[in-house]
Structure formats: C-alpha cells, structure tokens
Amino acid sequence: MTPNALDMLRAMARIRAFETALSERKDHGFQLLSSGEEAVAVGLASALTERDQLLTGGRSIGPAIARGVDPRAVMAELLGKTAGVNGGRAGRGHLSDPASGFFGAHAVVGGNISIAAGVALAKQMDGDGGIVAILFGDGACGAGALHETLNIAAKWKLPLLFVCNNNQWSVSTSREDALAPARLSDLGKTFGLPSRTIDGLDVEAVAAALGEAAQSVRRGEGPAFVECISIRLRSHSTTARETRKRDELAELRTRCPIRRQIARLGLDDDAVEALERDAADFAAAALAFAEASPYPSAAEVLTDVG
Amino acid sequence: MIYQLLVPAAVPGVEEIRVLEWHGEPGTAFAPGDLIVELETHKAVVEARAGQAGILRDIKAAPGDWCQIGTPLALFSDSADEAMPDGAVVSRDLVIEFDVI
Amino acid sequence: MLDSAVVATKKMFFREAIAKAVREEMALNDRIMVMGQDVGSFGGSYREFDGLFGEFGAERVRDMPVAENASIGIGAGAAAAGYRPLVTITYMDFLMLGFDPLINYAAKLRYKTAGGLTAPLVVKTTAGAQGQGVAHSQCIEAWLMSVPGLTVVAPSTPADAYGLMKTALRADGPVVYIDHKRLFPAPGEVPVLESLVPFGLAAVRRAGTDVTITAHSFMVRMALEAAETLESEGISCEVIDLRSLAPLDMPAIAQSVARTGALVTLEEGQLTSGVGAEVAARLFETTGHRRWARVGALPAPVSSNPVLEAACVPDARRVAEAVHKLLAR
Numbered sequence: 001m002t003p004n005a006l007d008m009l010r011a012m013a014r015i016r017a018f019e020t021a022l023s024e025r026k027d028h029g030f031q032l033l034s035s036g037e038e039a040v041a042v043g044l045a046s047a048l049t050e051r052d053q054l055l056t057g058g059r060s061i062g063p064a065i066a067r068g069v070d071p072r073a074v075m076a077e078l079l080g081k082t083a084g085v086n087g088g089r090a091g092r093g094h095l096s097d098p099a100s101g102f103f104g105a106h107a108v109v110g111g112n113i114s115i116a117a118g119v120a121l122a123k124q125m126d127g128d129g130g131i132v133a134i135l136f137g138d139g140a141c142g143a144g145a146l147h148e149t150l151n152i153a154a155k156w157k158l159p160l161l162f163v164c165n166n167n168q169w170s171v172s173t174s175r176e177d178a179l180a181p182a183r184l185s186d187l188g189k190t191f192g193l194p195s196r197t198i199d200g201l202d203v204e205a206v207a208a209a210l211g212e213a214a215q216s217v218r219r220g221e222g223p224a225f226v227e228c229i230s231i232r233l234r235s236h237s238t239t240a241r242e243t244r245k246r247d248e249l250a251e252l253r254t255r256c257p258i259r260r261q262i263a264r265l266g267l268d269d270d271a272v273e274a275l276e277r278d279a280a281d282f283a284a285a286a287l288a289f290a291e292a293s294p295y296p297s298a299a300e301v302l303t304d305v306g
Numbered sequence: 307m308i309y310q311l312l313v314p315a316a317v318p319g320v321e322e323i324r325v326l327e328w329h330g331e332p333g334t335a336f337a338p339g340d341l342i343v344e345l346e347t348h349k350a351v352v353e354a355r356a357g358q359a360g361i362l363r364d365i366k367a368a369p370g371d372w373c374q375i376g377t378p379l380a381l382f383s384d385s386a387d388e389a390m391p392d393g394a395v396v397s398r399d400l401v402i403e404f405d406v407i
Numbered sequence: 408m409l410d411s412a413v414v415a416t417k418k419m420f421f422r423e424a425i426a427k428a429v430r431e432e433m434a435l436n437d438r439i440m441v442m443g444q445d446v447g448s449f450g451g452s453y454r455e456f457d458g459l460f461g462e463f464g465a466e467r468v469r470d471m472p473v474a475e476n477a478s479i480g481i482g483a484g485a486a487a488a489g490y491r492p493l494v495t496i497t498y499m500d501f502l503m504l505g506f507d508p509l510i511n512y513a514a515k516l517r518y519k520t521a522g523g524l525t526a527p528l529v530v531k532t533t534a535g536a537q538g539q540g541v542a543h544s545q546c547i548e549a550w551l552m553s554v555p556g557l558t559v560v561a562p563s564t565p566a567d568a569y570g571l572m573k574t575a576l577r578a579d580g581p582v583v584y585i586d587h588k589r590l591f592p593a594p595g596e597v598p599v600l601e602s603l604v605p606f607g608l609a610a611v612r613r614a615g616t617d618v619t620i621t622a623h624s625f626m627v628r629m630a631l632e633a634a635e636t637l638e639s640e641g642i643s644c645e646v647i648d649l650r651s652l653a654p655l656d657m658p659a660i661a662q663s664v665a666r667t668g669a670l671v672t673l674e675e676g677q678l679t680s681g682v683g684a685e686v687a688a689r690l691f692e693t694t695g696h697r698r699w700a701r702v703g704a705l706p707a708p709v710s711s712n713p714v715l716e717a718a719c720v721p722d723a724r725r726v727a728e729a730v731h732k733l734l735a736r
Contacts, residue, residue, distance in 0.1 A: 087521035118484020148477035304522040
C-alpha cells in the first residue's frame with residue numbers, strides 16, 4: 001500500500017458523499033457532480049503543493065474539496081449562503097479560494113484555460129516556484145481557447161499543467177462524436193508538450209502520473225499535458241436528463257474508482273463501513289453548517305460590482 | 307530662380323508633420339535623388355528627395371518643428387550666388403520625390 | 408468646465424501621448440506589462456509603444472501570436488494574480504474574439520469573489536472606419552457599456568489619451584480603452600508634467616447656447632466641425648466630449664441641456680441600443696423629455712468601398728443637418 005493510498009480513498013469517498021448529500025437536498029440548485037471522476041480530482045490534488053494554484057471548469061466541487069477548500073464553506077457556497085467561500089454569489093460554476101490554492105472555477109467550457117495561463121505567467125514572473133494546474137473536460141478540447149493557450153504556454157514555457165478529465169461526454173454528445181484526435185493528449189504533443197493518456201479511474205496511477213508531470217513543470221521544463229480517462233456516473237447536471245441506457249450505466253458503476261480502490265486495498269466490511277461513516281459525517285457536517293447560514297440580503301446585489 | 311520646398315501631402319489624413327532631420331545646410335548643393343529632409347508623421351517617416359538640382363539657401367523649420375501640409379520648409383536656388391528675395395515673393399515649388407517608410 | 412491652459416504642454420502625436428502615459432506608469436509600477444500583436448520591437452501598429460520594448464525588455468513588453476482570446480485571458484489571469492497587463496487588440500472588431508475572458512471573467516471577477524479578487528486589466532483597442540472594411544471598422548463600445556464591472560473610455564485628444572491611459576493603468580478593475588484610426592494623424596498639446604484624467608468626467612470642448620452635442624472619440628472632431636459651420640449661420644452649439652462611456656458623466660450633460668434645451672447625440676457606431684440612446688434615456692429619466700436627435704452610422708456594415716463607407720458613417724454635414732432639423736421642430 002502506498003503511504004497515502006487510504007487517505008486518497010477517504011478523500012474520494014468524502015467527495016462522493018458530499019455530492020450525494022447535496023443532490024438529495026431539496027432546492028439544491030443547478031449542480032454539476034463528479035461521481036466517477038473523483039480519482040482525477042484527488043490524484044491531481046496529491047500532485048500539488050501549497051505554492052500551487054488549481055483552476056477548473058464548472059465541474060468544480062470535487063476538485064475544490066480535494067484541494068482542501070473548507071467543505072462547509074463550499075457547501076454554503078453551493079447553496080447560495082453568506083457563509084459560502086464567496087459569500088454565496090459564485091456558486092459551483094465560479095467558486096474560488098486562492099488562499100487554499102484553488103484559484104477558481106469558470107463555468108464557460110474552456111474559458112478558464114487562458115486565465116490559468118495568466119496565473120501561471122504571474123507565477124513565472126514572480127519566480128516563487130509554484131505551478132498552476134488547469135483541469136478541464138473533454139468538451140473543452142474542441143474549444144479554440146485551449147489551442148490558443150497551448151501554443152502560448154509552450155512558447156513561453158509557462159509553469160502550467162494541463163489536465164484533461166475526459167469523462168467521455170459533453171452533455172449528450174460523446175467524445176468520439178465530437179473530437180477528431182485519437183487521444184486527447186495528442187493535442188499537447190502537437191505543441192511539443194510531454195503528454196500522456198492515463199487511466200483516470202485509478203487514483204494511484206493518476207497521482208503518480210500527475211506527480212511526475214507536475215515535477216517536470218516545476219523544474220521549469222514548461223507545460224505538460226495529461227489526459228485522464230474517467231467516467232461520468234450521473235447525467236451532465238442535476239437538471240439534465242440521462243441519455244444513456246440503464247445497462248450501460250450499470251456497467252459503468254462496476255468501474256467506479258472508489259470501489260476499485262477499496263478492492264485494491266482489500267478493505268474488510270468494517271473498514272468499508274468506517275470509510276462510509278467518515279464520508280457521511282463529512283457531508284452532514286458541511287450540510288448542517290450551510291443550512292445554518294443565512295442567504296444574503298437582496299440589498300447586497302449591488303456590492304462589489306466594479 | 308528661387309524655389310520653395312513645401313511639406314508634401316505624403317500620407318492620407320495627415321494634416322501636420324514634424325521635422326525630423328535635415329540632410330544639408332544653407333549652401334549645400336542637391337542633385338536629383340539626394341535626400342533633403344526627413345519628416346515624421348504619426349506612423350511613418352517621409353523622406354523628401356530632390357527631384358531637380360538646387361542649392362539649399364534657407365531652412366524655415368528646424369528639427370522638432372511642426373508644419374502643416376503645404377507650408378514652406380526651405381528655399382532653394384539654381385545657383386549659390388543668386389540674390390534671395392525680400393519678403394513674400396511668389397516662387398516656384400521645388401520638384402521633389404518622397405518615400406514613406 | 409472648458410479646459411484651462413495653465414499647465415505646461417508639449418505638442419505631440421496621439422501615439423506619443425499613449426507611449427508617454429504607458430512609459431511613465433511602467434516606470435512607476437513594475438507590475439505593469441504590455442501584451443499584444445506587434446507591440447515589441449515593432450512598437451505597435453500605430454507606433455504607440457515606440458521604444459518601450461527597448462526600455463523595459465521582452466518580459467514586460469510581449470509580442471503575442473494572433474490569439475485574441477488567449478491574449479485577453481492571459482492578461483485577465485495575470486491581473487487576477489497580481490499584475491497589471493495592458494493587452495492590445497489591434498482593431499475593435501477583434502475584441503469580439505476575447506469577450507469571454509473580458510466579459511465573463513474579468514468584468515465579473517470582483518463580484519463573483521465578493522471583492523476577494525479583481526482584474527486590473529486594460530484592454531486597448533482601435534475603432535473606426537478608414538477604408539478597411541466590414542470587420543475592421545466597427546465601433547462597438549455601446550455593447551460594452553452594458554457590462555456591469557467594465558469601465559469604457561474613448562479619448563478624442565492626445566491629452567486625454569495620455570490622462571485616461573494613466574488612470575486606466577491605476578484602476579482596480581478591467582478597462583476598455585478605445586482609440587480611433589483617424590485620431591492618430593492629428594497631434595495635440597499634452598501636459599508635460601504628470602496629469603491624470605479621471606473616469607466619469609466629460610469635457611466641454613466648445614461652449615454654446617442653442618443645442619448640446621455629445622460625442623466621443625473621432626466624432627468629437629466632426630461635432631466641432633459642424634459647430635463651426637453652424638456658428639456662421641447663427642446657431643450656437645455646445646460640444647461635450649464624453650471621454651468616459653462607462654461611467655457616463657450625466658451631471659455634465661444634464662447641466663448643458665438644461666441651458667440649451669436641445670440634445671444631439673453623435674456616435675460613429677450603430678444607433679440601435681447605442682451610446683446616444685443611453686445618454687438620452689438616462690437624461691430624460693431625470694429631466695423628462697427634451698428635444699433630441701441622434702446621429703450615427705446607418706444600419707449597414709461599414710464597407711471598404713469609399714463611397715459606401717462615407718455614406719454609412721456620420722460626418723460634420725450630417726451633424727449640421729440634424730441640428731437644423733431639431734431646432735426647426
């Protein structure tokens with residue numbers, strides 16, 4: 001067992017329980033959950049240090065929690081409460097907490113990639129040794145913003161780690177139907193980046209690959225590109241209908257990264273129960289905190305506009 | 307014969323130029339093709355070259371001076387000892403060629 | 408409010424006024440950097456950054472590939488992370504390629520982080536018709552005026568180009584700074600010593616009593632030309648240079664129209680949901696309706712064809728006609 005393999009399993013279980021609690025709460029808003037993608041978030045977080053920053057697309061909940069943003073403040077943010085990490089006004093699509101190394105989400109697909117390059121440029125000019133990771137989905141691989149940014153990041157040798165969480169679906173359009181490259185990591189290769197495609201359901205493999213990639217970025221060798229192939233166990237969002245067939249989903253559930261890690265670690269029933277209890281407590285505490293926080297007053301609508 | 311060198315309308319939209327550098331002084335003889343003066347517009351440098359032979363006699367705008375299009379920059383004559391006119395005398399325009407760079 | 412000429416000035420090209428502002432601010436604040444196509448050793452499409460590459464080096468004056476979206480995005484990200492980038496977009500038409508990072512990210516950053524982060528980013532771009540065709544001529548500043556969190560300025564003189572650029576480079580949030588192709592050829596007096604033009608302050612360029620004409624950027628010159636013609640016919644025009652479109656200096660406009668009783672709004676862009684429509688609507692909300700005419704581009708793209716271009720965008724003659732018609736009502 002690698003030293004933090006159990007920690008990573010616990011982190012994945014917590015994200016799953018957190019998102020489940022959120023989705024089961026009445027009036028939970030418009031949320032993009034990450035069931036099936038926890039290994040990418042947790043493996044990525046393990047590759048980053050305190051000096052680094054993480055930016056994501058709109059599927060931000062798992063990555064933010066994995067990165068160490070206070071889960072209570074995340075839940076409050078998701079529910080629009082004033083105790084939210086951004087006072088409840090950013091929501092899932094835009095939550096940010098740079099102090100925790102989570103520079104922020106930006107819910108326009110592909111939109112945060114050039115922003116992340118700008119943060120990486122600032123880090124390069126500051127020379128503080130930190131790197132920036134940008135997490136985006138396969139959907140963003142069709143967007144021009146990625147290609148423009150890959151080019152500039154490569155030319156400038158920015159300390160930027162491109163992490164594609166390929167969950168294989170853009171709402172209802174499959175990655176095969178949408179994108180031409182054989183592997184999405186080929187996009188990085190085109191610009192001369194060290195690029196790999198890995199199994200995004202294996203948290204230890206993700207941690208190892210991203211750890212290695214982060215190190216090369218940290219050494220000043222320029223950006224790197226890692227495609228993590230994962231699965232989306234739920235529909236695109238909590239308001240989108242599921243377009244896949246029941247048996248297809250059942251098959252996907254057998255590949256759940258959490259189940260896989262439990263099996264790999266050979267946890268017995270008691271250990272699994274303890275794992276689930278820890279995760280449930282984690283989610284319940286966050287939810288209780290969020291429920292206790294008030295909504296902002298309508299008068300706040302005009303604060304901090306410009 | 308006395309000739310006047312006028313600010314050429316070298317660049318569309320330009321109403322005024324700034325004198326950058328003279329390539330001669332009173333008494334300098336110019337042959338066709340010789341660079342006389344460089345003028346600065348908002349975007350480019352205009353090189354005014356002699357389109358005829360002539361002797362530079364009098365410079366009316368120093369480097370850094372602003373001049374409207376069509377205003378006189380200098381006087382030239384055919385020979386060095388030709389008497390210069392007093393006051394406003396109608397003179398011919400010096401033939402020039404210019405390059406915008 | 409006529410500009411008083413007590414400060415020492417030096418005549419310079421519009422581009423030199425911009426370079427002076429950027430140079431001074433870069434010397435004062437090492438977080439300021441310039442990023443754009445052809446801004447390096449070339450010095451900018453209009454030489455408005457002449458010399459800066461040599462003075463401040465390739466790290467702070469960066470040539471960008473043709474990638475407007477990423478250029479603004481990288482600028483916005485670096486701004487959020489503590490720098491003050493000035494990103495140049497050669498023509499305003501190309502600004503559309505960078506609307507996501509500008510509008511969805513930079514303009515909203517302060518709000519969505521509840522004041523935690525801001526994007527002190529200046530996007531400088533050049534508007535206006537000058538023979539370059541349907542996608543190199545547009546004035547879309549009115550689109551930007553409706554974006555909460557975005558400041559929009561459009562100087563008409565080298566002095567304001569200087570003063571507004573300095574203010575923009577010190578601002579907390581994103582600023583779109585719009586100059587104009589036809590303003591570059593004309594020199595003007597610029598303060599020798601440091602001087603800033605605050606946002607939200609219009610300037611009365613010409614005092615008058617019969618009608619107020621509001622304009623910005625190159626159209627201020629058309630308004631002044633029309634005012635000159637109309638004066639010979641006994642019509643006295645007050646010309647207000649808006650300078651800042653977001654925020655707008657509504658008190659200055661209201662004071663002027665209170666005296667003249669008539670308003671002509673002039674812009675080079677489209678009239679529909681335009682700058683003039685906004686100026687008039689905001690004014691009339693407080694004063695009630697006043698006599699008003701608006702002058703702007705005809706509802707057509709701006710062709711590179713000289714006849715069609717001239718037919719589309721306003722000139723002094725059309726302004727004078729609008730004043731005549733309005734005062735005859």
